[in-house]
Amino acid sequence: MIAPVALAQDLLRCNSVTPADGGAQGVLIQALEGLGFTVTRLRFGEIENFFAERPGQGAHLCFAGHTDVVPPGEGWAHDPFAATEQDGIIYGRGAVDMKGGIAAFVSAASQVPGHVSLLITGDEEGEAKDGTVKVLEWMAEHGKIPDFCVVGEPTCRGRVGDVVKVGRRGSMNARISVPGRQGHAAYPHLADNAVHKLIPLLNELIGKKLDEGTPFFEPSSLQITSVDVGNPATNVIPALATAKLNIRFNDLHSGASLTAYLREALTRHAPDATLEVSISGEAFLTQPGKEIGALTGAIERVTGVTPEQNTGGGTSDARFISRYCPVAEFGLVGATMHKVDEAVPVADLRQLTEVYKALIMAFCA
Structure with missing residues (x-):
């Protein structure tokens, strides 16, 4: 088993301000290969990306995320790349947007079987030209398009489980x-x-x-x-x-x-x-169905919360994924994303891991 907190801290210690990788994807690849994933590195231009897949029975669930982060800015009380834990909270640039979400999914995949994959890019916070959009083209060419994709952006407002993004405005x-x-x-x-x-x-x-x-x-x-x-x-x-x-x-x-x-x-x-x-x-909407039902059901079982399904906010890489398969976004509470002293409670990381575990078991069964 891979612990979500330890992996999140390893990722946060990588200075991966877009478009730099800072070793973040190497940390992930090492963890995934140790779990039996086949990893294909996909570099486009100066951008590092990869696709990792672990075969299994049932439907194919993909998790999409990005290891690049925005610049930390000035005025941090904690080193933005030290992954300092204090009073049950981990501080660091990318804690919720979205290295914490990636760590939670990898941890979940390490604990339960299922046909799962990861689409990881280093170009979400940048121009988004050499990242997810090109990895998707590669996936289509090689027959790797999943049945459902969850983007681990920090969607929640006040607590883990309160919001799922089922679409986005154009x-x-x-x-x-x-x-x-x-x-x-x-x-x-x-x-x-x-x-x-x-x-x-x-x-x-x-x-x-x-x-x-x-x-x-x-x-x-x-x-x-x-x-x-x-x-x-x-x-x-x-x-x-x-x-x-x-x-x-x-x-x-x-x-x-x-x-x-x-x-x-x-x-x-x-x-x-x-x-x-x-x-x-472009605007897109994933209609209610088995995919959204599996995600909201997993959230309800773990958190006891019935999530609001909405399409608010700006754009994300889900806009590219929607051209290929059903997609939704679900991750941590986004209150500190892009802010000074971005942070994630350890309890939230562990709870998100349990939601992703429940999703894999429900969707890939």
């Missing part, structure tokens, strides 16, 4: 550039004010309610994040005005449908404007 960024003709503010008839064309467009966009939400998703939200004309003078009509938008959208929309909506609005207000769009993820 996210897109847009940049609108409206051209005009520069001129003197005293002679507006000789110029074409780009700002005056941009403002009615933005008023329409922020005034329109995209939808009312769905049973699992809150209403979609369009936020203007920047408006700029680059004009240092007070008496010059600007020749160019730009605006940046971010849209968080539910499964009533897609990146393509929202792009079309923006283009149609531009056509009416500023037909000579240009639109640049970047879609970081």
